Amino acid sequence: MDLYQFSSFWIDFAGGMLKPVASTAVVAVAVALSFSQNLDLQAEMIYATARCFLQLSLVGFFLHFIFSQKTAAWILLPYLFMVLVAGHTAGHRARLVPRGKWIAAASILAGTWATMSLPIALKIVPFSPQYFVPVAGMMVGHAMAVTGVAMKQFHEDIRIERNLVETALALGATPRRATIQQAKRALVVALSPDLDSVKTVGLITLPGTMTGLIMAGASPVEAIQLQIVVTNMLVGACVLSSALSTYLCLLVFFTGAHQLNHKAFAAH
Structure with missing residues (x-):
């Protein structure tokens, strides 16, 4: 992967992550509901969401590399x-x-x-x-x-x-x-x-x-x-x-x- 392809990949990745980041608004509603109802699930929701985001992002990088191999x-x-x-x-x-x-x-x-x-x-x-x-x-x-x-x-x-x-x-x-x-x-x-x-x-x-x-x-x-x-x-x-x-x-x-x-x- 040359410098141009590397730069293009990161630009596409950053642009594509806007929708996943925006979708966390749904999680924010769930966190607010948990807080208002004293369910004490806010921390677990935030942790699970952040972990999912990180894990899938890392998997995406890994698979992007694997898919280029023969x-x-x-x-x-x-x-x-x-x-x-x-x-x-x-x-x-x-x-x-x-x-x-x-x-x-x-x-x-x-x-x-x-x-x-x-x-x-x-x-x-x-x-x-x-x-x-x-x-x-x-x-x-x-x-x-x-x-x-x-x-x-x-x-x-x-x-x-x-x-x-x-x-x-x-x-x-x-x-x-x-x-x-x-x-x-x-x-x-x-x-x-x-x-x-x-x-x-x-x-x-x-x-x-x-x-x-x-x-x-x-x-x-x-x-x-x-x-x-x-x-x-x-x-x-x-x-x-x-x-x-x-x-x-x-x-x-x-x-x-x-x-x-x-x-x-x-x-x-």
């Missing part, structure tokens, strides 16, 4: 960063699961990459930063949510039904067989909100991908076609990531002798 390493870098952050977040939700952050990160990585590989191989989604990074972000975000819930629910159900699980193990069942009902229940709880959203997509709210394309001037038909592709990928990523997480949890929930690891279910 090598696969630069395209994959944001994806791997998102997976690490998602693994940390999902693992924190399931913090009672030993090594939960690593299990979540591995599950999200495998689930989302497996889901993206086929559309890329079939050239449905181009392997370019403009397409890959936003789509990967959506899939990682959804996979993070369902994986964290699945792991937490799986751990809780085994803890509650510990006697049933140990009885099944004593009768010769494998750890997976002994916990199949708990795993099914955890996956149903985790996946139901996303599956319900898929059933009502377009009827209650217009999805983000479709809305963004339409606002950018794309044909609604083209926007719908891409949204269908993205929605199918989201379903695949969520199911694969959450299911894999329950398998990986067995490695820390049970010992090598197929006995329940009581340390994993000790009171905290």
Whole structure:
């Protein structure tokens, strides 16, 4: 990027930020309402808004640089960063699961990459930063949510039904067989909100991908076609990531002798 391009970028950025800055007037109204009603949410609102502004601005700078790169390493870098952050977040939700952050990160990585590989191989989604990074972000975000819930629910159900699980193990069942009902229940709880959203997509709210394309001037038909592709990928990523997480949890929930690891279910 030469000096002229650098200067033009900053001029365009400064001009484009006028609207986001002006939109904070809505937040000011909310802050005033909180103050008048003694809700004590003013500081949190201001902090959240400022953090959002800063984070998105930094992400914008980073993506502006990434989008100008052509090598696969630069395209994959944001994806791997998102997976690490998602693994940390999902693992924190399931913090009672030993090594939960690593299990979540591995599950999200495998689930989302497996889901993206086929559309890329079939050239449905181009392997370019403009397409890959936003789509990967959506899939990682959804996979993070369902994986964290699945792991937490799986751990809780085994803890509650510990006697049933140990009885099944004593009768010769494998750890997976002994916990199949708990795993099914955890996956149903985790996946139901996303599956319900898929059933009502377009009827209650217009999805983000479709809305963004339409606002950018794309044909609604083209926007719908891409949204269908993205929605199918989201379903695949969520199911694969959450299911894999329950398998990986067995490695820390049970010992090598197929006995329940009581340390994993000790009171905290």
